[in-house]
Amino acid sequence: MKKFISPGSWFAFAYPEEWFEFSEEADCFLFYNPEKWDGNFRISAYRDASSAFGDSMMRQALKAAGAKLQKVGRWETIYSSESFTEQLVEYVTHRWTIGCGQTCVECSFTEEVGGEALGMVNALIASLEILQPRESFHNQYIHVRVAEVDLIESCYATVEEMGMKLFKERFRDLDYNLRLMQKIARRDELTSQLGTDAGAVMGIVLCALLTESIEGLEWKTYVNGKVEAPVLMYGEVCVARPMLLFGKRGELLTEIEITDIVEEIHTRIEEAAC
Numbered sequence: 615m616k617k618f619i620s621p622g623s624w625f626a627f628a629y630p631e632e633w634f635e636f637s638e639e640a641d642c643f644l645f646y647n648p649e650k651w652d653g654n655f656r657i658s659a660y661r662d663a664s665s666a667f668g669d670s671m672m673r674q675a676l677k678a679a680g681a682k683l684q685k686v687g688r689w690e691t692i693y694s695s696e697s698f699t700e701q702l703v704e705y706v707t708h709r710w711t712i713g714c715g716q717t718c719v720e721c722s723f724t725e726e727v728g729g730e731a732l733g734m735v736n737a738l739i740a741s742l743e744i745l746q747p748r749e750s751f752h753n754q755y756i757h758v759r760v761a762e763v764d765l766i767e768s769c770y771a772t773v774e775e776m777g778m779k780l781f782k783e784r785f786r787d788l789d790y791n792l793r794l795m796q797k798i799a800r801r802d803e804l805t806s807q808l809g810t811d812a813g814a815v816m817g818i819v820l821c822a823l824l825t826e827s828i829e830g831l832e833w834k835t836y837v838n839g840k841v842e843a844p845v846l847m848y849g850e851v852c853v854a855r856p857m858l859l860f861g862k863r864g865e866l867l868t869e870i871e872i873t874d875i876v877e878e879i880h881t882r883i884e885e886a887a888c
Contacts, residue, residue, distance in 0.1 A: 623750040766822055814856070
């Protein structure tokens, strides 16, 4: 099983290895098996200043037609379901509302009528951890989230566009890319455009280039209190924290040799492989 921690550490749950997170509307997280679809699982959370918010949301959910109390693991939930037909296929959507203090979590699972994944989804809901404001998760490495994938792709596009703008060059093979990154790092346009984020952006792009060239490297999301960031893993070992490679505020951009960073990461990979 994999673990998902929501941005902001509002909740977490375990989900099957074959499931992945996909882009969905803001503040709603979508999961399913892309190889063999057995249903769409969606989850979202809400908060309020009142410690009775979760209970009030459950009472409101209980007013819906067909809604009933249902115990799932340690959680008291409000459960309801709705059937519909799409392109001559019958589907059913199951819904659960779980209130906990200032936080309310809403889950839904849509599957074909007669599907066999509902038991697994109940186990997923039973694994829920719901946090309150000022609570957080610490020192957690989880499968890379869509939020971090979007950040990586955005940084990559930004730096590649800067390479075209400054030098009329795009990314190619690794050695070429490292030389281009070094030239970009030396230019004032980088910090004038990105400010103190320049170092973090360059670190992310450098690690993205390495994942394209070195087998076994994998992105994960690191969650530690308020810190939520993409990191580079080799097996179970973190070999690079990209947002810190050029200093916390990018102060090392014009000083450090990118090949030295790469050599250090290579050393960590070799040590992790032993």
